[in-house]
Amino acid sequence: MDTFNENHFNLDVDLISLVLIPYLEVSIRFKIKECITTVYQEYGCTITKRKAYLGRKRAFEIIYGDWDKSFSSLPRYIATLKYFNPGTVVEWRHERSPRRSEYIFNYVFWSFKTAIDGFVHCRPRRDVNAFLKHLKQHDVKQRSGICLISDRHGGILSSVRYLLEWHEPYAYHRYCVRHLKVNFQKKYHDKALHDLMWMAATEHQQCKFTRLMEVIRQLDPRAYTWLMGYELHKWTLHADSGR
Numbered sequence: 730m731d732t733f734n735e736n737h738f739n740l741d742v743d744l745i746s747l748v749l750i751p752y753l754e755v756s757i758r759f760k761i762k763e764c765i766t767t768v769y770q771e772y773g774c775t776i777t778k779r780k781a782y783l784g785r786k787r788a789f790e791i792i793y794g795d796w797d798k799s800f801s802s803l804p805r806y807i808a809t810l811k812y813f814n815p816g817t818v819v820e821w822r823h824e825r826s827p828r829r830s831e832y833i834f835n836y837v838f839w840s841f842k843t844a845i846d847g848f849v850h851c852r853p854r855r856d857v858n859a860f861l862k863h864l865k866q867h868d869v870k871q872r873s874g875i876c877l878i879s880d881r882h883g884g885i886l887s888s889v890r891y892l893l894e895w896h897e898p899y900a901y902h903r904y905c906v907r908h909l910k911v912n913f914q915k916k917y918h919d920k921a922l923h924d925l926m927w928m929a930a931t932e933h934q935q936c937k938f939t940r941l942m943e944v945i946r947q948l949d950p951r952a953y954t955w956l957m958g959y960e961l962h963k964w965t966l967h968a969d970s971g972r
Contacts, residue, residue, distance in 0.1 A: 740772065745780060745787075748767060757793075800834065807837060817841050819839045904959065906931070913956070926945065
């Protein structure tokens with residue numbers, strides 16, 4: 730094992746990224762503290778959190794490409810899908826940022842015409858248990874640590890409780906925050922509360938989350954109680970352990 734002083738000029742972001750690439754290829758959820766430990770095991774040096782973050786970011790870009798470049802190529806990709814699959818339906822979703830005067834890309838949905846035409850011949854029945862069992866058997870297979878994100882549909886909640894293969898640590902169930910926000914908006918008609926709820930859900934630091942929730946409590950104690958009635962690790966980023 731080669732050893733480097735913490736400030737050695739050769740122990741830069743590029744070198745750190747090369748060490749982290751194999752681990753990010755296995756899991757994109759490789760945490761900063763794990764990056765620091767990995768570099769220490771390789772070179773006997775404890776790097777700063779900033780260096781670990783930048784190294785992980787560089788490694789991610791090497792493996793998966795730059796976010797901006799990927800996003801800029803998405804419209805061309807979707808246009809190609811529509812060209813070679815006439816009748817394909819595409820819906821783009823953007824949402825105004827509560828913190829800045831700009832719109833943020835959420836997702837793009839598409840459905841091929843063959844799927845649309847074929848759906849009318851499907852049986853009018855949804856067996857969530859069977860779907861999740863087949864998903865685990867044929868798609869997920871032996872992989873562990875899979876995160877299942879859904880709304881709080883009763884059938885899904887029941888299936889996740891019933892099927893042991895979707896229990897931790899084999900799989901992790903989380904709530905879709907967008908669905909939770911829609912339900913929250915239906916119950917509480919204050920836009921300030923809506924924005925605060927989204928900021929709290931997407932906050933990474935517990936102290937900031939607590940402050941945001943306290944503001945919600947002061948504005949409407951019922952809204953605070955409603956949100957706190959759900960398991961925090963299933964709808965807040967600060968408590969979901971990186972899932």
